[in-house]
Amino acid sequence: MEKRRNTPTKEAVLNVLKKEGKAMSQNSIEKKISIAINRATIYRVLNRFCDDGILHRIVAEDGKQYFALSTKTNKIKLVENHLHFMCIKCETLECLPAEVNFSIPDTYLVENVNCVLSGTCKECS
Numbered sequence: 592m593e594k595r596r597n598t599p600t601k602e603a604v605l606n607v608l609k610k611e612g613k614a615m616s617q618n619s620i621e622k623k624i625s626i627a628i629n630r631a632t633i634y635r636v637l638n639r640f641c642d643d644g645i646l647h648r649i650v651a652e653d654g655k656q657y658f659a660l661s662t663k664t665n666k667i668k669l670v671e672n673h674l675h676f677m678c679i680k681c682e683t684l685e686c687l688p689a690e691v692n693f694s695i696p697d698t699y700l701v702e703n704v705n706c707v708l709s710g711t712c713k714e715c716s
Contacts, residue, residue, distance in 0.1 A: 604636045614659035614684040649675050657684045672704040678712035
């Protein structure tokens with residue numbers, strides 16, 4: 592990974608995700624940032640963070656993208672291919688410290704796992 596310049600925008604995006612401690616959509620991140628940043632810049636920063644392994648992207652059932660701290664930067668011990676849980680009431684999406692287990696034929700090479708379980712979270716049940 593090449594060394595990248597730190598900017599106020601990058602710091603603001605990362606600080607929101609660290610403070611919230613959960614996966615967030617771009618819109619949710621944008622609402623929590625205290626400095627003026629346009630939507631396209633936030634999107635570029637999020638994608639760059641994913642490319643650099645700082646964040647990981649979760650695609651929910653409705654196709655909406657969420658971003659969370661990667662297994663390398665998260666305070667919670669997570670395995671690389673972990674489960675996610677989406678609450679159908681409060682729409683919170685969180686990473687779970689449980690590994691996704693699957694079995695596929697040897698001729699396939701898995702490069703990405705995106706597993707989202709949905710239901711009611713502990714706060715809403």
